[in-house]
Amino acid sequence: MNFDRIQTERFAVEIRKSLLRAIASKGSGHVGGSLSIADVLAVLYSGVMKVDPADPRMEDRDYLVISKGHAGPAMYAALALKGFFPQEALDTLNRGGTMLPSHTDRLKTPGIDLTTGSLGQGASLAAGAAFADKLDCRDNYTYLILGDGELNEGQVWESVMFAVHQKLSRLITFVDANGKQLDGTTDEICTLGDIAAKFAAFGCNTVAVEDGNDTEQIYQAIISAKQETQKPTVIVLHTVKGAGVSRYEKMKNCHSCGVTEEDLKEAYKELDDRKRSL
Amino acid sequence: MAIIRNKGTELRKVLADELRSMMEENRNIIYMEADLGGALGTGDLFSDFPGQAVNVGIMEANMVGAAAGMSVKGKIPFVHSFGTFASRRCADQAFLSGCYNGANVRILGSDPGISAEANGGTHMPLEDMAIYRAFPGMTVLDIAEPNLFRYALRETAKRYGMFYLRFPRKQRDAYYNTESFEIGKANVLRAGKDVTIAASGIEVTEALKAAEELKREGIEAEVIDVFTVKPIDEECICASAVKTGAVVTAENHNVIGGLGSAVAEVLAEHVPCPMKRVGVGDRFGEVGDLNYLSEQFGLTKESIIQAAKEVMDRKN
Numbered sequence A: 001m002n003f004d005r006i007q008t009e010r011f012a013v014e015i016r017k018s019l020l021r022a023i024a025s026k027g028s029g030h031v032g033g034s035l036s037i038a039d040v041l042a043v044l045y046s047g048v049m050k051v052d053p054a055d056p057r058m059e060d061r062d063y064l065v066i067s068k069g070h071a072g073p074a075m076y077a078a079l080a081l082k083g084f085f086p087q088e089a090l091d092t093l094n095r096g097g098t099m100l101p102s103h104t105d106r107l108k109t110p111g112i113d114l115t116t117g118s119l120g121q122g123a124s125l126a127a128g129a130a131f132a133d134k135l136d137c138r139d140n141y142t143y144l145i146l147g148d149g150e151l152n153e154g155q156v157w158e159s160v161m162f163a164v165h166q167k168l169s170r171l172i173t174f175v176d177a178n179g180k181q182l183d184g185t186t187d188e189i190c191t192l193g194d195i196a197a198k199f200a201a202f203g204c205n206t207v208a209v210e211d212g213n214d215t216e217q218i219y220q221a222i223i224s225a226k227q228e229t230q231k232p233t234v235i236v237l238h239t240v241k242g243a244g245v246s247r248y249e250k251m252k253n254c255h256s257c258g259v260t261e262e263d264l265k266e267a268y269k270e271l272d273d274r275k276r277s278l
Numbered sequence B: 001m002a003i004i005r006n007k008g009t010e011l012r013k014v015l016a017d018e019l020r021s022m023m024e025e026n027r028n029i030i031y032m033e034a035d036l037g038g039a040l041g042t043g044d045l046f047s048d049f050p051g052q053a054v055n056v057g058i059m060e061a062n063m064v065g066a067a068a069g070m071s072v073k074g075k076i077p078f079v080h081s082f083g084t085f086a087s088r089r090c091a092d093q094a095f096l097s098g099c100y101n102g103a104n105v106r107i108l109g110s111d112p113g114i115s116a117e118a119n120g121g122t123h124m125p126l127e128d129m130a131i132y133r134a135f136p137g138m139t140v141l142d143i144a145e146p147n148l149f150r151y152a153l154r155e156t157a158k159r160y161g162m163f164y165l166r167f168p169r170k171q172r173d174a175y176y177n178t179e180s181f182e183i184g185k186a187n188v189l190r191a192g193k194d195v196t197i198a199a200s201g202i203e204v205t206e207a208l209k210a211a212e213e214l215k216r217e218g219i220e221a222e223v224i225d226v227f228t229v230k231p232i233d234e235e236c237i238c239a240s241a242v243k244t245g246a247v248v249t250a251e252n253h254n255v256i257g258g259l260g261s262a263v264a265e266v267l268a269e270h271v272p273c274p275m276k277r278v279g280v281g282d283r284f285g286e287v288g289d290l291n292y293l294s295e296q297f298g299l300t301k302e303s304i305i306q307a308a309k310e311v312m313d314r315k316n
Helices: A005-026 A038-048 A069-082 A087-092 A121-135 A154-165 A186-190 A195-201 A215-225 A246-250 A261-277 B011-025 B043-048 B060-072 B088-100 B113-119 B128-133 B146-158 B203-216 B234-244 B259-270 B290-296 B301-315
Strands: A063-066 A142-147 A171-177 A205-209 A233-238 B003-010 B029-033 B053-055 B076-082 B105-110 B138-142 B162-167 B171-176 B187-190 B195-199 B221-225 B228-230 B247-254 B275-280
Touching: A005 A038, A005 A069, A005 A087, A005 A215, A005 A261, A038 A069, A038 A215, A063 A069, A063 A121, A069 A087, A121 A142, A121 A154, A121 A171, A121 B060, A121 B088, A154 B060, A171 A195, A195 A205, A195 A233, A205 A215, A215 A233, A246 A261, B003 B011, B011 B029, B011 B043, B011 B146, B029 B060, B043 B053, B060 B076, B060 B088, B060 B105, B076 B146, B088 B105, B088 B128, B088 B138, B088 B162, B105 B146, B113 B247, B113 B290, B128 B138, B128 B162, B128 B228, B128 B247, B128 B259, B138 B146, B138 B247, B146 B162, B146 B171, B171 B203, B187 B203, B195 B203, B195 B234, B195 B259, B195 B301, B203 B221, B203 B247, B203 B301, B221 B234, B228 B259, B234 B247, B234 B259, B247 B259, B247 B301, B259 B275, B275 B301
Parallel strands: A063 A142, A142 A171, A171 A233, A205 A233, B029 B053, B029 B076, B076 B105, B105 B162, B138 B162, B195 B221, B195 B247, B247 B275
Antiparallel strands: B003 B171, B138 B228, B187 B221
16 A cells, blocks of 8 residues: 555545535535545545545445535545546535435445444444455445544444453544544533543554544555554544535534635635645 | 144244355355344354354454455355344445445344343344335345244345344244245235235234134135235335225334335325224333244234224224
8 A cells, every 4th residue: 555645635626626626516414524534535535545436335445434424525526536436426515316415425426435413333344344245244434434523422332342351453443633522622612622542442443643634644544554453443633524625624513514615715715725745 | 825823933043044055055145143042042053153253353344344245255154133232233334335325234133022021121223114114225034933034034135235134033824835025025925805905924813813713703804925025016006005095014123114104105195095003102112932922012912803804994
């Protein structure tokens, strides 16, 4: 596995531009939590995951489950840029008849492996998929992205107990620890404390990534997770909600917000500057 | 359809035997249990089929979700808990990770309604069919006969989709000597011209007893086992209603949302006629043995006979 940091960072910028374009075409959407996972998606789709855009249902592919299903726009941006479907489809986000609904849906979108949208459920789906692989002695990986607010859901912890007991070491979970949920910060609403310590206490291998929006750090965490042969790994990505676009980074609540054409132009300028600086 | 009557067998024995043979035949068949293997008599399967038979622990939500996840990878899971926990406790998982996700899971809910007996109101699902009937794509089966149960287990394993199968664990009479059933097709157990009794689950035996007593009074009741509550066999129900002009339903479930509601919907749209639902009123369950609860909740053959006479009176 080769990692090209510059290329991956550029890809992350393109994901951000595309997801904002999709949301702007509808006028509003889940901006903050989409931007915060752009970097992990850029890493996963830069050679880490075994997938084939020409054959989205390839039998021995790695699975990716976006349990925080509302980050659909980020997934759609990554998939469109990788060629799973035409980029023009991004402009149909959340419109009647679209193949790109707000929350990820495996029956509608090429490249979406499991359907999510009720928080916590993706965790069990991913564990089940990894369990099936283990039973059949397949060597592929299942990647799971959880939100930090999502950790409020009891089902997440049920699934973790199951994954640990069944020794699902090829299940690699990312927690998008951006510190904010819909109504405020995770600390204000129902304190999570030390997220990595919680997963470690449940028996997981854990890796904390100081800057969860840094592709190099994310990549190194995945390499480390793949050394583990007994426990499922949880990689806690300390991210910023709205990452990469200062307007949203500074916003108190950018979970779901409007994106005007003007906002889009401003964001593109910032993102293009970032790309040129790489 | 030929009827025999014998002591039958415990349905949990049928389940354990069928799971064992299906898992031997096909390693993609998976049995997941939320820590009720002892109550179901399936405990040996966990050691005999490691990985393929799994006690996940007391976590119905994760069990259904994980089953949905593995089904997308080609596994054919059967998951079990008591009917209460196999419906209310994991309803959102069955809906979203299951139905909406296009998954392939058989959810087994044991001891429906009053068959929960001594476990009482907390364990007495009288709303499970109502919940699952409203899920797009969900097949809902209410079965309390050993031969039909064996068929349903085998048949659902051959089909792709989401299934909810409620059944009592204990000994039940056998009244079928055939294995030619079809999911979605109701079984006419007894032909009649005066009144239709559409029943499911443990109420089928009550309906048969009621029909025998009615016959002594010169009333010919048609008894139909509507074991597939969804999708319901509209053709069979309508044909019978056209013939008899009066319909009684009998179910071990709240009269809201289960078999009675399903039949009423069919009749109201296609063959409006006098009908009455025998079932549990809008109330919770309680502890007691089957006979006590059957009396208490009006699920006896006498309730069916009374309802049959009432709808026949309303014909005139």
